[in-house]
Amino acid sequence: MLNNEAQVLRRTHTSTSTLKGKITDFFQLIWNYRASYLFIAPFVICFFIFILAPVLASIVLSFTYFNGLEAPRFVGWNNFRDMLSQDLILTKYALPNTIWFALIIGPGGYICSFMLAWFISILPGIYRKWFTLALYTPSLAGLVAMSIIWTPLLSSDRIGYLNSFLLNAGLIAEPVLWVTSKEHLMNSMIFVTLWKSMGIGFLAMLAGILNVNPELYEAGRLDGIRSRLEEIWYITIPSTKPQMLFGAVMAIVGAIQSSGIGGALSGMNPTPQYAGHMIVSQIDDYAFKRFEMGYATALSVILLLIVYLANKFANKLFGTKEGE
Template structure:
């Protein structure tokens, strides 16, 4: 009886596939019109706010455009200038961006997973308060910058960090944490990591909390003896979708964080370009020099970098069904 039901199901599936192949695209859309009505609001917003701007950006990247005159087609001139003559981009923005993203992206991602796992083993009554405490900095933004970090990292003796270190005898003179070339990048990384527990952190926490506890019991019966083995063999494989989402959000956040150096140092550009990132270069050409064509070309270059990093995440955490 079971075999006959399976045969009927297989025949029905093959018939449906053959029918779909015979239908034209317009017939297929009409047949599934109810489904398209449901996804229409999302598709309209996606086209207006994402797809069309991206296509327009690719088009403007091949033009000279100053927002006053009509765009003038210049071919690959913007990209040739970017790769051969923009010394600030080559010498400062690209190396600083890769250093910043390499530390903040994986570092924030690892911290998100570790803290999410630690919260998951807490009693439920404490879990929500620790989650709120860790998630709040990602919402604070400029408020936390002006209230917490700027007084803390002030370069005089009144700054909280300098005052504390001088009292302990660890330093004799105040350290210019945010206005010196040597320490600005470190300060940027610390502040960004502090505020990196965003939506990716919540996604990983939700994934860990929803892992079937029977898997842990079965693992202990199969010889898993430590928490580390549970994480490696059960937690990580069971939360791959959430970890993929968290990785993508961490990479995008690391690459797009550009104003942090200017906010901390109060200077634009940052001291000796120590905190100058690709986003800073885009802002400089787009909103200061009004060379919007070249600024758009820089944006396309950054988009390609983010896409390559996201493909790496899909390789690490994606599955064949997701590709």
């Protein structure tokens, strides 16, 4: 009996010593690379203050009633239950509009970015930079600048550039309400957003395509590749997976960030008959007009979850597997 107790004590002491040794080695390793941690400290601090802390605070506030003046009051799952049972604007307009808008702008903008990047990559160098500049510049325009550019073009009266052209060409009999009618607002939003979707993701894919080793194309021709389409599918896309993953993530983020274009084009908030109302618009409505911060943060958490799942799907498609 005493021998068994002695063995148990010996094993416990050995385990404790091993754990202490591992902890000591861990802190020693940190100390040995202290200069590296010093260099990454600014990023870690900014990441915690501006990203991690707000996300954690939003998750906590999503379970409360908070109006910005009084202390938050815990309400459990009520905010999430109200989304499905009481918020008819969300379920009837904001959520379907967001899904439809993201499905068109995300994949549509992504495909356009890749195709245009590929077309530019085969141009002579003297023309390449000018076409790149022309396509990238619209992405720098904010909502205010975009409204200044597109409002005269899509104006709903006869002096609007588009209506004037179509009337003079005899293609329409009366002016079309491009940005003030339920039937045409979403299409106008999609067109304008695609126009400005050639952003950082487009530049990343262009850089990736230009950096593909030309010897791969020569080897592909020797192996039987005969067309440009086969080159793109078997060589270009596999060789630019990191850039394509980055472009996919930026396309997803861009589709969500562009939700305010409806209000900028129509000059109305909410948009006519909620035709351009998105989840982001619903968050702004509850947060800054109704001051229901708890419900607004619950909507933000749902939107964060949607973006996270979309990014996981993009990583599944274009992420580099271990060992590649």
